Amino acid sequence: MYQPDLSPLADSLALSALVASLPLLTLFALLGGLRLKAHWAGLAALAVAIAVALACYGMPAKLALLSASEGASFGLFPIMWIVVTAIWLYQLTVVTGRFEDLRRAFGLISDDPRIQAVIIAFCFGALLEALAGFGAPVAITGVMLMALGFAPVRAAVTVLVANTAPVAFGAIAIPIITAGNLTKIPYTDIGAYVGRQTPLIALFVPLLLVVLVDGRRGIRQTWPVALVCGAVFALAQFVSSNFISVELTDIIASLAALVAVVLFLRVWQPSGGEQARADLQREREAEGGSGPGAGSPGGPSSGEPGERGGAATGTRRTSGGTATAERPDNGPRLVMAFLPYLIVIAVFSLAKLWTPVKDFLAGTDLKIGWPGLDGHVLTAAGKPSTAAVYTFPWLSSPGTLLLLSGVLVAAVYRISPLAAVREFGATVGRLRWALLTVASVLALAYVMNLSGQTITIGTWIAGAGAAFAFLSPILGWLGTAVTGSDTSANALFATLQQAAGHKAGLDPTLLVAANTSGGVVGKMISPQNLTIAATAVGLVGRESVLFRHAIKWSLLLLLALCVLVLLQSTLLARMLP
Numbered sequence: 001m002y003q004p005d006l007s008p009l010a011d012s013l014a015l016s017a018l019v020a021s022l023p024l025l026t027l028f029a030l031l032g033g034l035r036l037k038a039h040w041a042g043l044a045a046l047a048v049a050i051a052v053a054l055a056c057y058g059m060p061a062k063l064a065l066l067s068a069s070e071g072a073s074f075g076l077f078p079i080m081w082i083v084v085t086a087i088w089l090y091q092l093t094v095v096t097g098r099f100e101d102l103r104r105a106f107g108l109i110s111d112d113p114r115i116q117a118v119i120i121a122f123c124f125g126a127l128l129e130a131l132a133g134f135g136a137p138v139a140i141t142g143v144m145l146m147a148l149g150f151a152p153v154r155a156a157v158t159v160l161v162a163n164t165a166p167v168a169f170g171a172i173a174i175p176i177i178t179a180g181n182l183t184k185i186p187y188t189d190i191g192a193y194v195g196r197q198t199p200l201i202a203l204f205v206p207l208l209l210v211v212l213v214d215g216r217r218g219i220r221q222t223w224p225v226a227l228v229c230g231a232v233f234a235l236a237q238f239v240s241s242n243f244i245s246v247e248l249t250d251i252i253a254s255l256a257a258l259v260a261v262v263l264f265l266r267v268w269q270p271s272g273g274e275q276a277r278a279d280l281q282r283e284r285e286a287e288g289g290s291g292p293g294a295g296s297p298g299g300p301s302s303g304e305p306g307e308r309g310g311a312a313t314g315t316r317r318t319s320g321g322t323a324t325a326e327r328p329d330n331g332p333r334l335v336m337a338f339l340p341y342l343i344v345i346a347v348f349s350l351a352k353l354w355t356p357v358k359d360f361l362a363g364t365d366l367k368i369g370w371p372g373l374d375g376h377v378l379t380a381a382g383k384p385s386t387a388a389v390y391t392f393p394w395l396s397s398p399g400t401l402l403l404l405s406g407v408l409v410a411a412v413y414r415i416s417p418l419a420a421v422r423e424f425g426a427t428v429g430r431l432r433w434a435l436l437t438v439a440s441v442l443a444l445a446y447v448m449n450l451s452g453q454t455i456t457i458g459t460w461i462a463g464a465g466a467a468f469a470f471l472s473p474i475l476g477w478l479g480t481a482v483t484g485s486d487t488s489a490n491a492l493f494a495t496l497q498q499a500a501g502h503k504a505g506l507d508p509t510l511l512v513a514a515n516t517s518g519g520v521v522g523k524m525i526s527p528q529n530l531t532i533a534a535t536a537v538g539l540v541g542r543e544s545v546l547f548r549h550a551i552k553w554s555l556l557l558l559l560a561l562c563v564l565v566l567l568q569s570t571l572l573a574r575m576l577p
Contacts, residue, residue: 007456014460020454039437068443070390087430114210114214118226123233125162152538153545156533161205169253171398172352176191176516194241207226343408431535477554479519481525485519489515518558
């Protein structure tokens with residue numbers, strides 16, 4: 001029976017935390033510094049994590065390798081299962097030509113790419129996060145921006161930054177419900193606290209998106225509609241999480257923001273849309289984007305998102321590169337263009353919101369004690385580790401629901417079963433390196449968690465006393481950056497935050513909420529999420545490029561959140577319920 005020691009090196013928590021952080025430092029240094037391909041960086045960091053587990057924590061080699069195998073399995077299913085089915089669903093729309101109809105349909109709302117980024121990446125992405133989560137919003141909105149003519153790097157970074165504010169309430173508020181189950185704090189209370197933190201992030205995210213798409217010019221020309229979108233989303237998120245329903249928060253907020261944008265555009269239109277579109281077209285041609293799921297496009301990235309040049313002219317082209325006349329489509333074509341996403345919303349709404357179906361699907365999940373690991377690993381508190389039990393959601397997984405959606409789309413679009421299966425196989429083949437990356441990163445996370453490395457780092461940070469209010473979001477940020485999931489970050493650190501709050505005389509609910517909110521801004525730099533974004537836009541193997549672009553925004557938002565939580569623990573305590 002293995003029980004981790006939180007201070008295995010010279011009985012020093014600080015020294016042990018420093019050594020425990022070596023796998024993460026290795027991962028981020030190889031990605032951001034040496035620009036190594038993500039799968040090699042993940043494998044190298046996994047090797048370091050296993051070495052630390054064996055040499056410093058005394059974890060038996062068999063248990064370390066079994067931990068890695070469970071993590072890799074979780075990375076492949078359900079995580080990459082979601083990505084595979086999301087990309088496959090997109091490919092079905094491509095082979096029928098319907099995705100080009102969808103591109104033109106968004107032009108009916110606005111042909112300004114900056115507004116389209118706000119609508120698709122933020123509003124529609126938030127709705128997908130509410131219903132599915134676990135990488136599906138990044139995968140789907142990434143390919144949608146590519147189809148609208150965005151260059152690969154810009155499309156990927158835009159959807160990564162957009163997938164922040166909705167994350168805490170994603171997948172019908174699973175991160176918050178998980179924190180409530182673990183701490184025994186009513187999840188409605190945690191949701192109310194989070195609803196007074198993440199709306200302040202949501203207020204500014206649409207403004208960040210127009211900066212990413214078109215730099216200073218974008219913010220100067222489109223700030224009114226971006227501010228309306230962010231303000232309505234933030235207000236709806238606050239009201240729903242505090243007074244209506246924690247579970248439905250993101251659904252209400254995303255739809256409210258979308259309606260607000262559409263109505264606002266009826267009375268106001270930004271200038272400069274044609275210039276922004278021409279610049280994006282020129283950048284797309286320079287980068288030579290090759291499309292979702294493909295390999296690296298080969299051409300260098302032409303500039304960092306957020307740094308745009310002056311105006312340029314160019315011909316509007318389709319995602320395939322051929323010139324097309326922009327024209328409104330008739331009603332039936334519009335319906336067929338949006339049909340795949342209407343089906344996705346309908347399927348997920350039934351699965352997540354209709355209680356009989358939700359309970360039935362939950363009952364099909366298989367709980368599997370990982371052979372050789374379950375019953376042989378304890379937590380630092382001496383309790384059997386629940387992480388050694390693998391949940392196989394073969395039917396309730398968002399990936400399976402996306403597969404069902406794809407089958408329905410294929411039937412409506414009259415795609416032959418053989419063609420659909422062939423396209424699925426081709427999608428898996430294109431994602432082979434992404435599959436290896438996510439498997440290695442989740443293996444790394446499981447080794448660090450079960451050996452005690454992650455909890456050592458968290459315990460050391462939690463020893464900061466009253467200053468922990470400022471540091472509290474960092475734990476959630478760290479947990480999500482490692483695992484790619486705000487739910488997993490709460491599973492790791494929610495009880496630790498609660499205990500640290502009692503010890504330091506701080507509000508435990510505030511700290512548990514801060515852990516959830518901190519995870520929101522850590523998701524964009526998670527290797528798992530970087531790989532999903534890179535795969536969606538055809539930059540497999542170039543995750544390091546996305547990491548270098550996303551890390552500054554992640555750190556900026558994290559700093560803002562740390563300051564907010566510190567103020568809420570002192571001067572702004574009246575902000576809290």
